[in-house]
Every structure is written in structure tokens, then in C-alpha cells.
């Protein structure tokens with residue numbers, strides 16, 4: 001119950017942030033969903049990290065990609081998860097070292113190639 005009260009207070013203060021005080025005297029705001037739908041009520045779904053082999057670069061790219069369900073979002077008017085796009089945040093070299101993309105140094109990679117994948121790509125590189 002304590003955490004629900006904390007979440008409720010955060011939600012109410014997010015309304016204050018998005019357009020002045022709690023709208024007891026502003027009836028227009030009471031009927032405007034854009035006023036009530038804030039990130040404190042329901043944050044836009046975070047993108048997930050994906051590992052993708054890039055043959056031309058000989059690296060495993062780490063990207064942020066929309067969750068598969070973003071394509072089926074039922075609230076396109078209030079949620080931009082369907083337009084998030086894919087962003088590269090870094091790559092793993094075949095020796096296993098992670099190289100963050102400039103500007104994304106603070107993002108911790110949560111996916112990584114397995115030792116077997118790295119060994120396999122090193123062997124492929126040597127045989128060419």
C-alpha cells in the first residue's frame with residue numbers, strides 16, 4: 001500500500017509538471033487524455049537490446065530495438081512505441097571486447113555473444 005501511495009503521489013505530481021496544478025478548476029483538462037496519460041501513469045515500453053552479426057564489419061552489433069509487441073500497440077495516439085526505430089549502441093569485436101558507440105558509453109550492454117559464437121567467427125575470419 002505504501003508503494004501504491006508513493007506511485008500515486010508521483011503520478012499526481014507528473015500532472016502538475018505537464019500542465020499546472022491538479023485541475024479542480026479546469027474542466028477542459030478533465031476531458032483531455034493527453035493531460036492524464038503521462039510516463040508516471042504508464043511509461044512507454046523500453047526498447048530491448050539485440051545482438052546482430054555484421055558480416056561486412058566482422059563484429060556483433062548491439063542495437064536497441066522496439067519490443068515485438070510495439071507493432072501491435074493499441075494506443076498509437078498516446079504512445080510512440082510504434083515509431084521508436086532501431087539504434088546501434090556498440091559492437092563486440094571477435095576477440096570479445098565491447099566497443100560502445102560514441103554517445104552511448106553509459107548504456108550497459110545486456111546481451112553478448114557466447115564464447116562459441118566468438119570462436120566460430122574468429123575461425124571464419126582466419127579461413128578467408
Ligand SMILES: [Zn+2]
Nearest residue numbers: 073079081082
Ligand atoms: Zn505503445
